[in-house]
Amino acid sequence: MTMLEAHSIAFRYQPHGSWVLRDIDLHLKPGEIVGLSGPSGRGKTTLAKILAGLLNATQGQVSLDGRPLPQRGHCPVQLILQNPELAVNPRWHISQILQEGYDTAPQPQLLQSLSIETGWLSRWPNELSGGELQRIAVARALGPHTRYIIADEITTMLDAITQAQIWQSLLEQARLRNLGVLVISHDAPLLARMCHRLVTMPE
Amino acid sequence: MLTVENLSVTFSMYNDGLRQQQLVVITDLDLEINAGEVVAVLGSSGSGKSLLAHAVLGILPNNASVGGTMMFAGEPLTTQRQAQLRGKQIALIPQSVGYLDPLMPVGQQVARAAQLSGVSQPQQAVRQTFNRYSLADRVRNMLPFQLSGGMARRILVSTAAIGQAQLIIADEPTPGLHPDVVAETLRHLRELADSGKAVMLITHDIQAALAVADRVAVFYAGTTVEVARATDFAGDGQALRHPYTQALWRALPQNDFTPLPGVQPAPNALPSGCLFLDRCPLKTSMCEVERPALRSLRGGAVRCIHAT
Amino acid sequence: MKLTLATPATPARSTPVFNRRSKTMLTIGLCLACFVAVLIGAAALGDAGLQSSLRERNLSPALAHPFGTDWLGRDMLTRVVQGLSLSLKVGLLAASVAAVIGAVLGTLSATLGGVVDTVITWIIDVFFSLPHLVLLILIAFAMGGGINGVIVAVALTHWPSLARIVRAEVLQVRQSDYAQLSFKFGKSPLWVAWHHMRPHVIPQFIVGLILLFPHAILHEAGLSFIGIGISPNVPAIGVILSEAMRYLATGYWWLGVLPGLMLLILVKTFDVLGENVRHLLDPKTSQD
Numbered sequence: 198m199t200m201l202e203a204h205s206i207a208f209r210y211q212p213h214g215s216w217v218l219r220d221i222d223l224h225l226k227p228g229e230i231v232g233l234s235g236p237s238g239r240g241k242t243t244l245a246k247i248l249a250g251l252l253n254a255t256q257g258q259v260s261l262d263g264r265p266l267p268q269r270g271h272c273p274v275q276l277i278l279q280n281p282e283l284a285v286n287p288r289w290h291i292s293q294i295l296q297e298g299y300d301t302a303p304q305p306q307l308l309q310s311l312s313i314e315t316g317w318l319s320r321w322p323n324e325l326s327g328g329e330l331q332r333i334a335v336a337r338a339l340g341p342h343t344r345y346i347i348a349d350e351i352t353t354m355l356d357a358i359t360q361a362q363i364w365q366s367l368l369e370q371a372r373l374r375n376l377g378v379l380v381i382s383h384d385a386p387l388l389a390r391m392c393h394r395l396v397t398m399p400e
Numbered sequence: 401m402l403t404v405e406n407l408s409v410t411f412s413m414y415n416d417g418l419r420q421q422q423l424v425v426i427t428d429l430d431l432e433i434n435a436g437e438v439v440a441v442l443g444s445s446g447s448g449k450s451l452l453a454h455a456v457l458g459i460l461p462n463n464a465s466v467g468g469t470m471m472f473a474g475e476p477l478t479t480q481r482q483a484q485l486r487g488k489q490i491a492l493i494p495q496s497v498g499y500l501d502p503l504m505p506v507g508q509q510v511a512r513a514a515q516l517s518g519v520s521q522p523q524q525a526v527r528q529t530f531n532r533y534s535l536a537d538r539v540r541n542m543l544p545f546q547l548s549g550g551m552a553r554r555i556l557v558s559t560a561a562i563g564q565a566q567l568i569i570a571d572e573p574t575p576g577l578h579p580d581v582v583a584e585t586l587r588h589l590r591e592l593a594d595s596g597k598a599v600m601l602i603t604h605d606i607q608a609a610l611a612v613a614d615r616v617a618v619f620y621a622g623t624t625v626e627v628a629r630a631t632d633f634a635g636d637g638q639a640l641r642h643p644y645t646q647a648l649w650r651a652l653p654q655n656d657f658t659p660l661p662g663v664q665p666a667p668n669a670l671p672s673g674c675l676f677l678d679r680c681p682l683k684t685s686m687c688e689v690e691r692p693a694l695r696s697l698r699g700g701a702v703r704c705i706h707a708t
Numbered sequence: 709m710k711l712t713l714a715t716p717a718t719p720a721r722s723t724p725v726f727n728r729r730s731k732t733m734l735t736i737g738l739c740l741a742c743f744v745a746v747l748i749g750a751a752a753l754g755d756a757g758l759q760s761s762l763r764e765r766n767l768s769p770a771l772a773h774p775f776g777t778d779w780l781g782r783d784m785l786t787r788v789v790q791g792l793s794l795s796l797k798v799g800l801l802a803a804s805v806a807a808v809i810g811a812v813l814g815t816l817s818a819t820l821g822g823v824v825d826t827v828i829t830w831i832i833d834v835f836f837s838l839p840h841l842v843l844l845i846l847i848a849f850a851m852g853g854g855i856n857g858v859i860v861a862v863a864l865t866h867w868p869s870l871a872r873i874v875r876a877e878v879l880q881v882r883q884s885d886y887a888q889l890s891f892k893f894g895k896s897p898l899w900v901a902w903h904h905m906r907p908h909v910i911p912q913f914i915v916g917l918i919l920l921f922p923h924a925i926l927h928e929a930g931l932s933f934i935g936i937g938i939s940p941n942v943p944a945i946g947v948i949l950s951e952a953m954r955y956l957a958t959g960y961w962w963l964g965v966l967p968g969l970m971l972l973i974l975v976k977t978f979d980v981l982g983e984n985v986r987h988l989l990d991p992k993t994s995q996d
Contacts, residue, residue: 251889251892271893278885286887326664358647360653414727414729
């Protein structure tokens with residue numbers, strides 16, 4: 198079955214600590230835009246990291262097309278975080294940051310659709326604003342091996358125009374390449390506008 | 401209460417070597433906030449809105465130079481006066497608990513804020529303020545990292561509300577918070593305004609701004625492009641005056657969700673003439689000649705020659 | 709309708725070269741020039757002044773002998789410059805060895821984690837809790853003194869501070885979002901270490917290394933002063949100061965004051981260099 202699936206996921210940070218996630222099931226098909234909202238902020242980000250392979254679930258498992266998530270190589274499930282300032286190495290040039298997601302180079306059309314200007318490529322991250330950095334993070338995550346995007350509150354800190362720009366571009370890529378996108382957000386109108394299906398986190 | 405006229409802030413930056421470049425990050429900024437009202441300063445990141453707060457408080461970094469005039473309560477706001485009023489008459493609600501001392505219990509920190517603000521009986525004031533914001537007594541001994549998101553927000557508001565501040569500046573008070581906490585924080589700001597203080601709410605979030613503000617000042621590329629009433633943001637935005645504000649309104653997911661292409665110009669690449677030139681759908685050759693002045697229009701103000 | 713004159717786009721206006729950064733660079737240049745001067749001076753002056761010349765004993769500073777002469781008629785200026793040069797070289801070598809040990813152990817500790825990290829951190833803490841000078845003297849004594857003794861003693865007692873700094877920096881990168889994401893872009897741990905960690909560690913390493921030099925130099929002088937450092941035949945500052953102690957009461961002030969002053973200036977210059985390099989490399993202050 199071609200999809201990204203999380204089955205009975207449970208997670209806690211310490212061996213005898215409290216559970217952050219309990220018995221979570223989720224699935225995401227190629228081309229689907231699924232919205233995830235819910236009360237606790239930390240739980241959703243933890244789930245996002247588990248789905249993208251940055252954290253290992255304490256119980257349960259994440260499978261891609263029936264097999265466990267690959268540990269090596271470019272992971273087909275890519276996570277975009279809320280704070281782009283933390284998601285990039287402050288001592289790298291923008292061009293290096295962008296290049297990390299690609300074998301060769303990102304397509305100019307992609308950069309254009311995200312309104313990424315060539316002048317930015319030689320700059321340092323601290324010279325760009327949050328909105329500009331987030332566009333870079335999105336472009337970086339859209340490498341050729343990517344098949345699923347987990348977007349954790351990626352436009353919560355951005356103004357309405359930048360938000361619309363990033364999402365229109367991201368959704369267009371998702372349509373072109375049949376990517377599955379999980380949109381984590383508090384913004385009900387945003388989710389209603391974009392998503393085929395909505396999921397709420399329990400507890 | 402606060403009047404800002406023709407404010408400009410320039411930074412001296414080194415560009416890859418020994419030479420310094422002057423970056424103008426705020427130009428011709430005009431703003432007015434009266435007692436009892438909440439004015440939202442709405443702008444994207446990089447528009448200079450946080451710098452405005454720092455300029456009013458007098459806490460810009462060393463390589464910044466400030467031009468223009470600022471008046472507080474009818475008197476000019478000089479650097480000396482800023483140092484005197486900071487924390488007393490003018491208070492800041494910081495963005496996160498990162499601004500608090502991580503090793504001091506929060507009760508003590510709020511008491512200290514009260515003391516610095518000139519409150520005579522800080523401990524009693526802390527008790528009253530905690531009461532007002534539904535903070536249990538035991539919270540006084542907690543350290544910042546132990547606070548939940550909602551509690552932390554209330555503590556940060558307390559540090560500003562506890563004193564005699566007449567002007568309260570809330571710098572991005574709702575960064576990525578849960579909607580309930582956001583609503584509560586905004587409500588507190590409204591209460592502060594209703595009790596006679598002037599409140600400046602700096603944010604990028606239109607919904608948050610509209611929830612509590614009386615007027616909205618829209619920032620773009622370091623200057624005010626429009627001052628509108630909160631009620632103007634309705635329907636398809638016809639009541640709004642500046643094309644940027646209209647584009648912002650239309651870009652919301654509950655409206656068109658279509659963005660205006662392009663990005664805000666960087667401070668070192670500002671166009672001559674109107675700053676919104678590169679992206680404006682109403683652009684004509686007149687726009688390239690001069691930067692428009694802020695003029696009154698229909699109960700608000702706008703910086704555009706085409707606005708009606 | 710009111711139109712004001714447009715403010716033109718601000719061109720890149722360069723201010724003349726007396727801003728803070730150029731002063732920093734100038735200071736760094738001067739410091740480095742000082743060190744080079746000492747080394748060249750030592751080579752230039754040669755051994756001529758080190759010969760005993762009993763007719764010129766105990767002369768106070770004058771044109772012929774700007775730093776005076778000692779009880780054997782040896783030129784003090786030559787001795788001091790040679791001494792500084794030797795102290796400089798020994799100090800640099802000892803500090804470099806300490807820095808390399810510190811950087812390697814710090815990196816291993818942070819990347820391997822687990823038992824290795826616990827052990828190394830424990831060793832660092834032990835070294836920090838032991839009295840610094842006592843350890844230094846013990847090691848130098850056990851090695852039988854001499855230049856080797858000094859270098860080993862200084863290296864072994866100074867690596868912990870840099871190890872701590874490097875470890876903290878590497879840990880911070882390791883736990884960062886961008887490093888974690890890097891693995892998901894298919895990068896190997898070695899790639900991440902080289903490309904992500906190195907740019908963070910190197911500036912800290914350089915500043916730490918530069919600030920280690922004055923310690924090393926002073927310790928060498930100290931050890932030589934008490935006799936378990938460099939042997940008395942060789943003109944090292946510590947040796948010179950030690951011998952000058954015998955003549956304190958005689959009023960031959962130049963035998964102790966001038967060498968001591970020069971040592972102080974040398975050490976201070978390193979300090980200034982380190983602080984200025986730090987100022988340049990720290991993003992928080994580099995725009996001042």
